[in-house]
Amino acid sequence: MMLRRLKEDVEKNLAPKQETIIEVELTNIQKKYYRAILEKNFSFLSKGAGHSNMPNLLNTMMELRKCCNHPYLINGAEEKILSEFRDSCPHHVPHDFHLQAMVRSAGKLVLLDKLLPKLKAGGHKVLVFSQMVRCLDILEDYLIQKRYLYERIDGRVRGNLRQAAIDRFSKPDSDRFVFLLCTRAGGLGINLTAADTCIIFDSDWNPQNDLQAQARCHRIGQSKSVKIYRLITRNSYEREMFDKASLKLGLDKAVLQSMSGREGSMRGSISSPKKEIRGTYCIHQFSKKEIEDLLRKGAYAHSPH
Structure with a gap:
């Protein structure tokens, strides 16, 4: 016998949940790296890398997933992309040059850059889930440069600090707009019904982990309807x-x-x-x-x- 209760059985007036899959294009920079990883073009990938941060091609699938999220995740890529970006506009280097290079390098970040201002204007609060801690580092860097107030939980954040971050985000007069979470570490047992929008930056092999992540805000006690945006890179390993x-x-x-x-x-x-x-x-x-x-x-x- 298996007894299985769903939220819908316990709470009849649960707010609806709508999931939208957004297919994102690879940028030209991503396409170059994606092709180089597939072809194991080591000479291209090792440009800009020192002895300590040589790219690793032992796990091609993981490198392709990194490339789909953001090319900065590939060892040595950040230095190379920044130098190319600087060379492409030598006379006019914008004051937010690091931010521009970061956003233009990845299709998902281009989309996020357009989506977040609209969500903020609409008074929404956002949860962003990613599998990779280094990807959260990049998103954190982006949020700091855009001056969005945020909280963050990953496997390195201990219990009492974790609860303090949740409390700061959830209090009624909170000015925190985004909560960055690692899918595994921030996907279980915590209540973030203050947020009504959830962005799955990259999907998990196990779909139940993503459903658990969505349930951080779509749970009993949520009064607003919940929107889920799942970012998938078109025609890539990630789509497969x-x-x-x-x-x-x-x-x-x-x-x-x-x-x-x-x-x-x-x-x-x-x-x-x-x-x-x-x-x-x-x-x-x-x-x-x-x-x-x-x-x-x-x-x-x-x-x-």
Whole structure:
């Protein structure tokens, strides 16, 4: 026997959650690095790197994921990109030159740079999740230069400091706008219902980890509707990886949700000693074809892009 309770069963008036997958293009700089990693072009990758920070091509998949997030994650790339950026405009170096180079280097950061001002103007609070601590370092650097007030939790932040950061972000008159979180470290057990927007900067191999991360703000006690933005790099290893994770989630839906009959609205019978009120069960049982589609295509096959 397996007893499985969902939030929707406990809290009938839970705010709705809407997830949008945003496909992002690689920038020209990313394309150069992506191709060099695929072709194992070591001479290109080692430009700008010293003996201590030579690029590592032992794990090609990991390097491709880094490249999709931000080329600065590749050893030696930051110095090379900054020198090229400086050379491209020798007479007019902008005062925020480091910020410009950082944003223009990565498609996801270009998008984030456009999205955050709109969210701030709309009075929203944002959670940003990433798998990589070094990626959070880059995002932190970006937020500092843009003068956005933020908090941060990753595996290095200890319990009491962690709770203090959550309290600062969650208090009613808080001026903190963004919360940076590592998906594994900040994805369990903490309550961040002060935020109503969640950005999944890069997806996990295990889709349940991303769902746990979203549940930091979409949980009992949340009064506003929650928007999830998942950033995926188009035509890349990251897209392929997300499709594989989507198949795993499809398996979860096909097996667990069809078994418990939770799709659709459930109105049960309420019995009391004096009288018995019978409701109707509107249980949506998955058809054989629907289950096959979930298994073959995954949970995100028909999601809005």
